[in-house]
Amino acid sequence: MKEHKGVWVFAEQRGGKLGEVGLELLNIGRKMADKLGDALEVVLFGHEVKSLVEELGEYGADKVYLADDPLLEVYRSDAYAILMKDVIEEHKPSILIMGATSIGADLAPRVAAKVNTGLSAHCIGFDVDENGLLVGEVPGFGGAVIASVICPKHYPQMATARPGFFEKLERQVGRKAEVVEVRVNIKEEDLGIKIVGTFREEAKARPIEAADIVVAGGYGVGGSENWKLVDELADALGGSAGATRPPCDEGWADLESQMIGQSGKTVRPSLYIGMGISGAMHHLVGIKDSKVVVAINSDPKAPIFQAADYGIVGDLRQIVPCIIEEWKSLVTYP
Numbered sequence: 001m002k003e004h005k006g007v008w009v010f011a012e013q014r015g016g017k018l019g020e021v022g023l024e025l026l027n028i029g030r031k032m033a034d035k036l037g038d039a040l041e042v043v044l045f046g047h048e049v050k051s052l053v054e055e056l057g058e059y060g061a062d063k064v065y066l067a068d069d070p071l072l073e074v075y076r077s078d079a080y081a082i083l084m085k086d087v088i089e090e091h092k093p094s095i096l097i098m099g100a101t102s103i104g105a106d107l108a109p110r111v112a113a114k115v116n117t118g119l120s121a122h123c124i125g126f127d128v129d130e131n132g133l134l135v136g137e138v139p140g141f142g143g144a145v146i147a148s149v150i151c152p153k154h155y156p157q158m159a160t161a162r163p164g165f166f167e168k169l170e171r172q173v174g175r176k177a178e179v180v181e182v183r184v185n186i187k188e189e190d191l192g193i194k195i196v197g198t199f200r201e202e203a204k205a206r207p208i209e210a211a212d213i214v215v216a217g218g219y220g221v222g223g224s225e226n227w228k229l230v231d232e233l234a235d236a237l238g239g240s241a242g243a244t245r246p247p248c249d250e251g252w253a254d255l256e257s258q259m260i261g262q263s264g265k266t267v268r269p270s271l272y273i274g275m276g277i278s279g280a281m282h283h284l285v286g287i288k289d290s291k292v293v294v295a296i297n298s299d300p301k302a303p304i305f306q307a308a309d310y311g312i313v314g315d316l317r318q319i320v321p322c323i324i325e326e327w328k329s330l331v332t333y334p
């Protein structure tokens with residue numbers, strides 16, 4: 001009999017509310033579990049979060065490993081990683097997937113190292129092969145190839161998935177999951193991280209992943225001084241401003257909330273305008289579900305034009321102020 005069994009999904013919660021990514025992972029997990037003839041099991045850590053089990057069952061979970069303790073109320077790297085290692089060693093899952101969120105991207109490699117297994121990060125596709133192995137699809141070499149990554153010798157086979165990339169399953173009201181209570185043997189004094197307070201930063205604009213209009217800037221914007229063009233166009237159109245990786249690395253834009261692409265957010269706006277963006281696959285995977293794509297680039301051969309519905313060839317420093325001015329002259333706000 002196979003020693004490692006079960007497809008596991010880590011369901012993130014913040015403030016007692018399930019993160020969307022956990023529900024998206026249940027869809028992927030459900031398909032793999034059905035193909036393997038295994039159960040789909042969820043790991044849920046938090047405090048006073050038992051009520052979330054119902055939602056997890058209705059979105060496809062067969063079983064929920066629930067660890068409920070005040071120590072787990074707010075995510076802490078060490079507490080969650082130690083506990084996840086304990087649960088894995090006791091129950092021996094075959095597969096464990098997490099969201100590539102700030103929590104998942106922190107937790108997954110810690111857990112993989114603790115249980116001595118591999119990790120495919122930021123996957124954009126999942127399957128199980130004829131040997132029952134998890135196949136994680138990861139864009140590589142600037143997006144020129146999609147690498148199919150397997151981990152044949154170590155368990156659990158671990159992967160993180162891009163948040164917002166996969167659809168949730170339809171909710172089946174009344175569908176139930178079995179609950180397995182996990183004993184928490186961690187003490188505050190064993191932990192190196194102390195929570196001294198938590199606060200919530202209010203977003204200035206709609207989060208880009210929920211915005212209907214996204215204006216994104218790339219390295220071609222040329223500097224923090226010029227970045228106001230991205231913000232001004234986004235403001236004028238009532239949209240949100242996003243970015244490629246280089247402006248985030250340069251500090252012109254915020255990596256956590258604004259980066260779009262394989263390692264960042266997925267956007268699904270009605271209108272996406274990209275300026276000074278070459279169109280690397282790593283960025284394009286995050287905009288592929290945009291309804292209308294407009295690209296502004298001085299290089300007529302820039303790959304982004306292949307992905308665009310409308311292209312404007314020219315210097316964004318001249319073009320964007322004209323668009324803003326024209327738009328403001330056309331639109332009158334009450």
Ligand SMILES: Cc1cc2nc3c(=O)[nH]c(=O)nc-3n(C[C@H](O)[C@H](O)[C@H](O)COP(=O)(O)OP(=O)(O)OC[C@H]3O[C@@H](n4cnc5c(N)ncnc54)[C@H](O)[C@@H]3O)c2cc1C
Pocket residue numbers: 142217218219220221222243244245246247259260261262263264275276277278279280281282283296297298299302314315316317
């Ligand atoms: C593992 C991995 C993960 C990654 N994840 C991401 C990710 O999630 N998101 C992401 O975006 N990137 C990601 N990257 C980086 C990605 O590969 C590209 O390097 C990046 O997207 C390029 O950003 P860019 O288009 O802004 O810059 P560039 O490729 O440098 O393009 C700048 C463009 O601006 C144009 N330009 C220059 N001046 C002007 C001007 N005055 N007016 C108009 N156009 C002008 C140029 O013609 C050029 O096409 C990742 C890379 C790796 C290896």
